[in-house]
Structures are given as C-alpha cells and as structure tokens.
Amino acid sequence: MPVLDPPSEDPVGPYSRLSHTQADMHRRCPKMWYQRYVLGLLGGSPPLFAMGHAVEGALNRVMRDSPVLVTHDATSETFDSPLEEVDISGTGNLVIRPSTQSNASWPGLNLATLDVSEWPRERLEITTWAKARARIHFEREWSHAKEEWLEDPNRVGDWDSFEEKRKEEACQMVFAGIEFHLDEVENCMKENGGPSFNDWRAGKNRPKWPSPDGFPYTHTIAHPCAESSGDITLVEAWEVARPWFCDPDAGLFALAAIHPDGWLQGEYDLVYRWTGSPRIHDVKASVGTSDFSFGYPEQLATYAYLWWSTHNKQELVTELEIWYLGVPVRKKIHLPDEKSLLRLENRLKPLHKKLKMSEHNPENEYPGTPAPVRTFAPGGVLTDSTPLTGMARCGSCEYQLVCSDSPLKEELAKGGATRFSPTSEAKVNCIPIGNIDPFVTIRGTVREPNMVKQWPTFEKEYLEFFIDLGPSEWLAVVIKQENPKIPFGFEHGATVRIRNGIIASGWKKNLGAHKRLDVSASGTIELAPTSSEDDATFAKLIPEEYNIQAQVYNFNHQDGKWAVKLIDDTGSASFQVWGGEEKSRAVLEGYNPERGDEVVLVGAQAKDQYGKIVLQARVTKTFATRLRPKP
Structure with a gap:
C-alpha cells in the first residue's frame, strides 16, 4: 500500500517523525538542520x-x-x-x-x-x-x-x-x-x-x-x-x-506512508503497480545539476525501505527511478537489497532518536561541518570535478549571514542602548536575546486547587490554585499542561515548590488585578518541606518586560496570530501578536516589516511555549508593545 497511517498507539506523534528532507539536511550540514528545526529559522x-x-x-x-x-x-x-x-x-x-x-x-x-x-x-x-x-x-x-x-x-x-x-x-x-x-x-x-x-x-x-x-x-x-x-x-x-x-486535490502530506513504529514518514510521487510489483519513480521539476542530486539516490532508497517496512518486510520495490523533467531524462537508481535496507535502517533510527526524540538539542552537538559540494551535469550525472570542501557550502546556504560557524556571517546586534524613535534622541536599553530568562522558582502553600475551563473558548481545562508565600502574599497559579506531573501528596494545604514558572499580570472579576504564575511545558511541581536558596521572595516576583534590538529573519503568521522570528548575535526568538489585525496594528503603528529589517521591540512579555521562550505583545487600553524599524 502506498499509504499507511500511524499506529493506533502512536509512540512518536505527528511532529516527531523523521523524513528524508531532514536527514539529508543534517547530512549536508548539522548546523543547517539546527538552524531550521531547533531555532525555527525559515529560509x-x-x-x-x-x-x-x-x-x-x-x-x-x-x-x-x-x-x-x-x-x-x-x-x-x-x-x-x-x-x-x-x-x-x-x-x-x-x-x-x-x-x-x-x-x-x-x-x-x-x-x-x-x-x-x-x-x-x-x-x-x-x-x-x-x-x-x-x-x-x-x-x-x-x-x-x-x-x-x-x-x-x-x-x-x-x-x-x-x-x-x-x-x-x-x-x-x-x-x-x-x-x-x-x-x-x-x-x-x-x-x-x-x-x-x-x-x-x-x-x-x-x-x-x-x-x-x-x-x-x-x-x-x-x-x-x-x-x-x-x-x-x-x-x-x-x-x-x-x-x-497523491491525489492533487488532497491536502499537504495527507497521503503519507508512515513506518509501523511511527518514526519515519515519506510521501511517494509515483508508484507503478501494473507489472505486479511496486516501482517507485520520483519527479523532479529540474535538470538535476544542483548539489541536491547527490542526496536523491538515498531519498529513493529511503522510499524503498519505507515500502519494505510498511509491507511487513515481505515486499521489495523492484525499480527506483528519477524523472528529471527539465532535461528530460529518466535516471535509474541502484536498487538496495534487504541487507542494504537494514543498514539504512540502522543508520536512520539512531538519527531519528537524536534529532527528533531528544528533550534538548544543544547547539554544540550540531557543528557547522558542511559536506563537500559536488558538481552534476544535466540528468543528475556526477562530474569528474573535484568536490568543494571546507566551508564552501556556506556560499549557497540560506543561513550564511546568521550562522555562528559561517565565514560569511554578518555582525548582528548584541543588546545595549539604542534609539527607538527617529524623532527623539532618547534610548531604550535592550537585552540580548540569549540573556532572556523569565523563569522563577517559588515555594508556598497550596490553596483551593481546582480544574478550570480556560477563557476565551472554555474548551481546555487546566489545574488552577492559589499559592501563599506569606501573610497577604499570594499568587494565582495556572498549570498550562495537558497532563501535568502532580506529586503524590499535592492537595490543599500542601507545601510545594514550582520551578520554571513565569510571572504575569492577571485579572479576574472576583480578584481584580493580581500576580499570576503561568506554568507551561518547562515547569515542574514538587513537594517542598524545606526552603531553598532558589526560592524567590514575593517582592521579586514582578512581571518582566523586554526590549530587544534584532533582525527580522522570517514570518510565522497563522489565523489570529501575527508572528515574526527575530535574531541577534546571541540567539533567536519568536515574537507574536494575538488578537487579529486590530492588535497587530496597535503594535506595528503602520510599519510593515520585511525580512532582513533591523528592528527595535519594546515592552514584550516572555511566554513558555512548548518548552521554548517566545516573546508576546501586550495590548491594553493604556499600553501596547511596540515593534519599530531601528532608526
């Protein structure tokens, strides 16, 4: 079958599968993969x-x-x-x-x-x-x-x-x-x-x-x-x-073949079956002279492995072919046998574990060590030209100007004071993106824990409670996790420690304005019979606002969300504005950012989103975060 859905007890999930695209990007340069899939920088x-x-x-x-x-x-x-x-x-x-x-x-x-x-x-x-x-x-x-x-x-x-x-x-x-x-x-x-x-x-x-x-x-x-x-x-x-x-009316990646164990996926271009055995042909709208042609044989081998593994390892593909439509020419690809497919499996499975299943992906594990750049003639024919080694690949890499290992890297902002308005000499002090750390650790007594449906849709239900740090010192806590790990003994009156929460401003009709602790993917709860030097005092629990100067790298707009990826010399962060055009207009004040713009962001708040820090706009009747071009 050319399509196989994930197993009912999917151990991986739709966002943690490996594809040839990712594996080949990692082959070309581990740092390139890191820039795209860890930092989320889009070319x-x-x-x-x-x-x-x-x-x-x-x-x-x-x-x-x-x-x-x-x-x-x-x-x-x-x-x-x-x-x-x-x-x-x-x-x-x-x-x-x-x-x-x-x-x-x-x-x-x-x-x-x-x-x-x-x-x-x-x-x-x-x-x-x-x-x-x-x-x-x-x-x-x-x-x-x-x-x-x-x-x-x-x-x-x-x-x-x-x-x-x-x-x-x-x-x-x-x-x-x-x-x-x-x-x-x-x-x-x-x-x-x-x-x-x-x-x-x-x-x-x-x-x-x-x-x-x-x-x-x-x-x-x-x-x-x-x-x-x-x-x-x-x-x-x-x-x-x-x-x-793939039926041309179907959605993107709607007809993929997914490994029975869920870790690998691919979507075939053409599978001919009239001969009684499967033959996979891949369509390229090109002449095949780019360095991508080096990775295409492994792409077809990966498809052969995927077909074999989704057919109980009983049915082998009998032909692999690339259609270079720009020449045009049909190129036969070497057909791997079972031993070759097992070797490919033994190489790809550990790669999947490293790239997609690690809780953390430290940058030093993804060095800027590009593969040689090879030259191809039309039809994906490897020429006799000597491959270009060293950092030659950086010249065609979309991250060449921002990658820390690239010899072509440009100087980026590193925080510090900068003007915010073209009509004023006044400056705002900016923090380097890599220094943003909004997390706090607090210890206190649990009061009135309860599951509460969340505004504005009231579809999600999160654990909420108050935590008392001292006389008249309390926080409203929202555990923004689907299945939080709650320690045995957690109840009204228990003393707990919450790590990696973020202080925010809250308001409810029965409480008025108050301090709130948001606990998302990075946060944990533990019983805490004794205090620790990590525990913050109530006086220090103040919602932080951040100013940064950075470069616009790419956009990530979605329904109801205006979003941009910002990068400076110390790191990158997403900045997002929820609430539709009205809110984004208030933040941008008529400014229409473009990729590569140098900008200044003032008054953003930090959020923990799926374990990553993102910056978010705050727009109220009296205040609005601002994003402006750097004067």
Whole structure:
C-alpha cells in the first residue's frame, strides 16, 4: 500500500517523525538542520519552489483524467475528487483526503462516456489529448501556485519576471512527464496489461489505495472502456498503467506512508503497480545539476525501505527511478537489497532518536561541518570535478549571514542602548536575546486547587490554585499542561515548590488585578518541606518586560496570530501578536516589516511555549508593545 497511517498507539506523534528532507539536511550540514528545526529559522520562498508544485500538480491531474470520460477541452475541475477531513491519528490531526463516504459524488460515476469514435487509438492521438489537458490543468496549477506564493510572507524574488522567463519551460516539463508516462502505457500494452489485467476488466480486486482515477475507493464495476475480451486497447492501457500518486486535490502530506513504529514518514510521487510489483519513480521539476542530486539516490532508497517496512518486510520495490523533467531524462537508481535496507535502517533510527526524540538539542552537538559540494551535469550525472570542501557550502546556504560557524556571517546586534524613535534622541536599553530568562522558582502553600475551563473558548481545562508565600502574599497559579506531573501528596494545604514558572499580570472579576504564575511545558511541581536558596521572595516576583534590538529573519503568521522570528548575535526568538489585525496594528503603528529589517521591540512579555521562550505583545487600553524599524 502506498499509504499507511500511524499506529493506533502512536509512540512518536505527528511532529516527531523523521523524513528524508531532514536527514539529508543534517547530512549536508548539522548546523543547517539546527538552524531550521531547533531555532525555527525559515529560509525565503522563491518562485522556483512554487513552480515545482505547479508542474507536479498539473502532471498528476492529467494522469488522473480519463480519455474516455474527459474531453480535451473540458475544464480542469471536471475530474476533481470529492474530499473529506480525516483524523489519521486520533489526536485531532486532521488532513484532507479523497472521500470514502458512500454518498460522495465521484466524477467517474457522473460523467457520460464519450462516443467510441472519440477515444484515442494511437500514441499521437492520446498525446495530443493529454497535452491539451496539460495546458488547461497547468494554467490552474500555475495560478494557484502564484496565489500561494503571493500570500507567503516569506516570499523572495519577483514573480512577474520569473513567470516571463520560466512559465513555458515549466509547462514543457509537464509535457515531458506525459511522454514518460506514455512510455509506461506502451509497455503495458506490450505486456497485455500485466498480471492483474483480467481482474481490472472485471472490476475485481481494486486496491485499498487505488490509483486516483475518478472513481470511489471501493468501486466494483468494470471501467467504461473495459473490453470483454481481446488484446488490451490504448485507452485500457492508460487506465491500467496509471500509477498511484497523491491525489492533487488532497491536502499537504495527507497521503503519507508512515513506518509501523511511527518514526519515519515519506510521501511517494509515483508508484507503478501494473507489472505486479511496486516501482517507485520520483519527479523532479529540474535538470538535476544542483548539489541536491547527490542526496536523491538515498531519498529513493529511503522510499524503498519505507515500502519494505510498511509491507511487513515481505515486499521489495523492484525499480527506483528519477524523472528529471527539465532535461528530460529518466535516471535509474541502484536498487538496495534487504541487507542494504537494514543498514539504512540502522543508520536512520539512531538519527531519528537524536534529532527528533531528544528533550534538548544543544547547539554544540550540531557543528557547522558542511559536506563537500559536488558538481552534476544535466540528468543528475556526477562530474569528474573535484568536490568543494571546507566551508564552501556556506556560499549557497540560506543561513550564511546568521550562522555562528559561517565565514560569511554578518555582525548582528548584541543588546545595549539604542534609539527607538527617529524623532527623539532618547534610548531604550535592550537585552540580548540569549540573556532572556523569565523563569522563577517559588515555594508556598497550596490553596483551593481546582480544574478550570480556560477563557476565551472554555474548551481546555487546566489545574488552577492559589499559592501563599506569606501573610497577604499570594499568587494565582495556572498549570498550562495537558497532563501535568502532580506529586503524590499535592492537595490543599500542601507545601510545594514550582520551578520554571513565569510571572504575569492577571485579572479576574472576583480578584481584580493580581500576580499570576503561568506554568507551561518547562515547569515542574514538587513537594517542598524545606526552603531553598532558589526560592524567590514575593517582592521579586514582578512581571518582566523586554526590549530587544534584532533582525527580522522570517514570518510565522497563522489565523489570529501575527508572528515574526527575530535574531541577534546571541540567539533567536519568536515574537507574536494575538488578537487579529486590530492588535497587530496597535503594535506595528503602520510599519510593515520585511525580512532582513533591523528592528527595535519594546515592552514584550516572555511566554513558555512548548518548552521554548517566545516573546508576546501586550495590548491594553493604556499600553501596547511596540515593534519599530531601528532608526
């Protein structure tokens, strides 16, 4: 099966799986992986990235179409799949997939079959039909790619100039993919449909995960073009040879194959199955001359391992191939045997444990030791040129200006006093990001513990209680953890110590303004019969506000949240504004930050978010955090 959902008792979770993308980035440079996945620094998104999605999406839509149901000039939406939301892990991790509902409206069931005289009978005819479909699908995919790129706050480059130079080239890549697929169709005809052809003609033994063809997953009726006997026809071969691919209407990473133990995942481009055994082909919208070509054979080997491991280690892939559509050329990749797959497993599993399962990822464990940069000719052919060693890879790395190990690193701010307004010489004192430490340790007596539904949705329920530090000295405590580790003996009247909480300002109608201790992912609770020098006094428990001067590295906006990643010479931190446009306007005062801007942030509060410190805006009737360009 090309798709396998996580096990019901998922020991890893959706955000802690390893992928080839991460493993290969770590191979290229451990520090590069650290910058991306530990610090969360996102590189820019050039139009080239969007082009790849448009090419693959258009190619898949053509392969999904049927030449006996879809005319050459039909709209792109004619053969769209009905969709549904699926919780694949039982944890609320919803993905969008083709529908499995019995009442779903599938186009293959609703469209009238074209007259037999309109069915293509030879390669030139079906090529003409497929390329006409490609033009229509490509315009849709290109427009969608452009819209997504324009909405991406991390976009870099100029779409119009890119489109003028590369749009037709991208469409020609789709045509190249069509020709490669038609080679498969012709091979299928030569083999008279392969070992499952008679079952297909009878509408029997449809796979659990069928190739996207416009019909329901559980369809048991013969295809409209299926003949009752005789040699296979061209249109039958088109239907039979169709590979499995991610349905172009499905959501991102909705159709992944996940290792039975949950630690590895991948999403195949094309899986041909008509020969009776799986053959995996990967589509590249490129000519293959970049250094990425060095990692592609291992990507295909990882897919071969994933297929093997998701089939009880009983079924091996029989062919691996890369389609370099920009040349165009099909490149065969060495096929690993079982011993090779086990060696790959023995290398990737410890890497997963290190990268994804460690509680902490100290920077010194991810040195800036780049792999050599190799040169490739078109088609991913390794040349005889001597690899560039040392720090040569830094020249093309998106972190070259901020990485502490890069010889190209620029000087960044280190805190200190700086002007905040272009109209005033007054300065604010800024703290280096790496010195921000909002955590406190307190000891006191528990009072009135209770589970309380949380404002504003009142869906989550957290443990809340008061803690008395002395006469008239108390804090309201909120344990913002789903399953907090509460020590035995915790109850009203118990003396406890809370570590790594953050002091905030609270307000409730029955309490008025008060001090609150937020205890999130980093926080712990323990019984504390004796005091410690770590215990803070009540007088020192004051909500902190932070000023920093930094560079805007990237944006992380989400629904209801405006967010930016800031970086200085000592570290990085996310700054976020919740509450929609009204709140973000108050913070930005008309300023529209861009990547690379030098900024000054004044009056931010620190939060513990999933074990990482983030900075958050505070906006009230009398005060607002401010983010401004550095004068």
